[in-house]
Amino acid sequence: MRLTAAFFRMVRLPNLVFVALTQILFQYCIYKPLFADAHVPGDDRRFIWLLLASVFITAAGYIINDYFDINIDEVNKPKRMVVDKVIHRRWALVWHGMLSLAGVILTIPAVSFPDKWYLVVANAGCVIVLWFYSTTFKRQLLIGNILIAALTSWTILVLFFSKFSPADAFGAVHVNQAKFFRFAFLYAGFAFICSVIREAVKDVEDMDGDARYGCRTMPIVWGVNVTRVYVAIWLVILIALLGIVQVYILQFRWWLATAYCCLLLIQSLLLFRGLLRASSAEDFGRLSSQTKWLMLAGILSMLLFYIYL
Secondary structure, X not given: OHHHHHHHHHOOHHHHHHHHHHHHHHHHHHHHHHOOOOOOOOHHHHHHHHHHHHHHXXXXXXXXXXXXXXXXXXXXOHHHOOEOOOEOHHHHHHHHHHHHHHHHHHHHHHOOOOOOHHHHHHHHHHHHHHHHHHHOHHHOOOHHHHHHHHHHHHHHHHHHHHHOOHHHOOOOOOOOHHHHHHHHHHHHHHHHXXXXXXXXXXXXXXXXXHHHOOOOOHHHHOOHHHHHHHHHHHHHHHHHHHHHHHHHXXXXXXXXXXXXXXXXXXXXXXXXXXXXXXXXXXXXXXXXXXXHHHHHHHHHOHHHHHHHO
């Protein structure tokens, strides 16, 4: 029982549930209503394969990150460590290899291989990027944060590209195809911005351990105040994006969606205020949690579009 709990903690089970929830909502609250009249044989089965592939690759990424972060985690979060405390490092590598391989293999039946072979290559590339993120990129200025944000948005984009190829993304195969494209990139952009904000905030929270082991994250290289300005800029972009969405949905008189968007705007403004007041690692830890809740609230807004589409 202790090993099972440790394994789920190692793979960040709540985060995996979040990945699965994001894809399920996008599939059944955005895609299905938009293309209700277009029956695609085997679509639900392929979606399940793709969801499992995404979850397995994400889990493998968390494992390999913990594997290479043992020394840093002993400083930043000693009580939450699993690898080398409960689960042996060798077994962590085994699990990483099995989950990564399973994720890439499951992508094959999920994306109409060989027509969309590039998505199999893309998911294999995600495995490689996560490995090098854990070994190198996360210790470098900005690049690690941007990569993680891009991989977060890929969780949504891979679903879009599994339905349509890049060549016909703007085509007129279906009357709602352009609308589906806009939804995909709206939510992918929202996930990207929230992830960029959270990664920068986490860098401030983890400064002590990162500095001890030679990491060159933004707060270490440029200082906490510069990092605060960087996060504030992304928050302003996010608030502007939500404002544009608010104006867009108002013209359709979607009052429930309008009210929900107002709540997201308020949550973003509170996050901005908290950023200005944050001074300790604990403060930035709370900001990190608040950003995760904001991302969850944004993803749950897909339920509203299920009503209106």
